Amino acid sequence: MRNGMVEKQQNAAGRRKYTAASEQYARESRVPPRIHVYGVGNVGKLIAHSLRADNHPPPVTLLFHRPRLLNQWNHSDKTITLESDGHRVSRTGFDVDLAIPPRRSHATRLDSHDQEPLDASDQEPIDNLIVTAKAPFTASALDAVKHRLRPESTICLLQNGMGIIDHLNRDVFPDPVTRPNYIQGVVTHGLNSPHPNDPFFAVHAAHGTIALAAMPRGDLKDNPSASVPFAPTSRYLLRTLTASPVLAAVGFPPLEFMLLQLEKLAINAVINPLTVMLDAPNGSILYNFAITRTMRLLLAEISLVIRSLPELRGLPNVQDRFSPERLETLLVSIANKTGQNISSMLADVRAGRKTEARYINGYIVRKGEELGMQLPCNYMMMQLVEGKTNMIQRENLDQVPVAQPDLNAHHT
Numbered sequence: 001m002r003n004g005m006v007e008k009q010q011n012a013a014g015r016r017k018y019t020a021a022s023e024q025y026a027r028e029s030r031v032p033p034r035i036h037v038y039g040v041g042n043v044g045k046l047i048a049h050s051l052r053a054d055n056h057p058p059p060v061t062l063l064f065h066r067p068r069l070l071n072q073w074n075h076s077d078k079t080i081t082l083e084s085d086g087h088r089v090s091r092t093g094f095d096v097d098l099a100i101p102p103r104r105s106h107a108t109r110l111d112s113h114d115q116e117p118l119d120a121s122d123q124e125p126i127d128n129l130i131v132t133a134k135a136p137f138t139a140s141a142l143d144a145v146k147h148r149l150r151p152e153s154t155i156c157l158l159q160n161g162m163g164i165i166d167h168l169n170r171d172v173f174p175d176p177v178t179r180p181n182y183i184q185g186v187v188t189h190g191l192n193s194p195h196p197n198d199p200f201f202a203v204h205a206a207h208g209t210i211a212l213a214a215m216p217r218g219d220l221k222d223n224p225s226a227s228v229p230f231a232p233t234s235r236y237l238l239r240t241l242t243a244s245p246v247l248a249a250v251g252f253p254p255l256e257f258m259l260l261q262l263e264k265l266a267i268n269a270v271i272n273p274l275t276v277m278l279d280a281p282n283g284s285i286l287y288n289f290a291i292t293r294t295m296r297l298l299l300a301e302i303s304l305v306i307r308s309l310p311e312l313r314g315l316p317n318v319q320d321r322f323s324p325e326r327l328e329t330l331l332v333s334i335a336n337k338t339g340q341n342i343s344s345m346l347a348d349v350r351a352g353r354k355t356e357a358r359y360i361n362g363y364i365v366r367k368g369e370e371l372g373m374q375l376p377c378n379y380m381m382m383q384l385v386e387g388k389t390n391m392i393q394r395e396n397l398d399q400v401p402v403a404q405p406d407l408n409a410h411h412t
């Protein structure tokens with residue numbers, strides 16, 4: 001009888017342990033459980049879909065950056081659908097809101113936020129925000145919701161590249177006292193959106209992981225082994241994301257997380273711009289000695305900068321982990337595994353979109369300059385990628401629709 005009771009109590013405790021983070025944590029710490037997701041690209045769809053998978057899902061608001069997307073949503077069945085191993089699962093229950101980025105020129109906002117609010121929700125505070133917009137668009141995305149963020153809020157940034165937080169602190173949240181908290185993430189899930197006319201559908205092609213870290217409010221350089229006392233909203237977001245089995249998200253201390261970011265950055269700084277130059281899938285950089293030589297020139301610079309970073313000084317294994325030889329082995333294995341894929345940078349260039357080159361090769365160049373080094377190969381790659389993007393953007397602008405001659409027409 002007693003044992004039965006103990007067992008019941010243990011079961012109840014066990015069940016309590018596995019309730020949703022929104023139930024378990026938000027309630028007890030008074031963090032409002034609503035999560036806003038900015039950006040419904042591939043990663044945004046994966047995150048929003050996974051958040052609504054739980055038995056007690058948190059309320060989720062999708063923030064659209066364009067009225068056209070909101071319109072498409074309102075005319076759809078209001079679901080996000082993910083296909084994985086041939087099975088499609090649709091999830092519902094999302095709230096939606098518009099957050100249109102103000103225009104910026106040379107890092108300055110052109111139009112201020114004194115326009116009429118769209119509705120009352122445009123003024124409601126945002127406590128938990130996940131941003132999946134790409135690095136070059138993150139500052140303007142945050143400009144759109146800046147007035148709703150408070151020092152207690154947490155922004156979780158999920159995108160490729162490094163140096164984004166420095167950029168945000170300089171241009172969007174210059175006051176260290178009032179700026180929100182940050183979580184950063186490295187996503188290795190592979191997704192694609194094969195139907196451009198259905199922006200709320202994606203294929204989860206390769207199951208990966210998400211590494212997450214709550215960033216200390218100061219500079220990591222000044223406080224490298226900072227054990228961060230998490231803001232309640234950061235703890236809530238970390239708990240909610242790591243509770244999702246599909247996301248396979250894991251939390252790391254800031255310094256270990258930085259090593260993971262640098263490893264991904266080193267790979268992206270070579271595969272991405274080279275595939276842009278070759279206009280070919282990732283596998284095209286393999287088994288071609290001229291390309292291998294170029295790859296090695298880039299890796300020599302990348303390895304030198306990473307191994308000289310003051311933040312990493314004295315850490316065990318950094319010299320081996322970031323040696324040019326180890327990075328090359330890693331790079332070749334990733335290019336092999338993703339051989340048929342088009343890199344995200346090539347996809348952006350082909351579509352005439354701004355790329356992340358400034359946050360990938362550009363980050364290496366900036367860090368090198370801080371250390372008194374010149375890195376011409378990475379600088380050149382960044383310029384070439386930007387040059388090619390400009391070229392494609394101009395081609396798209398110049399495209400005048402011309403009536404095609406009807407080759408089947410019969411002249412009598």
Ligand SMILES: CC(C)(CO)C(=O)C(=O)O
Nearest residue numbers: 267268271272338343344
């Ligand atoms: C496939 C890979 C690893 C190539 O760098 C990638 O992450 C990307 O396309 O951005």
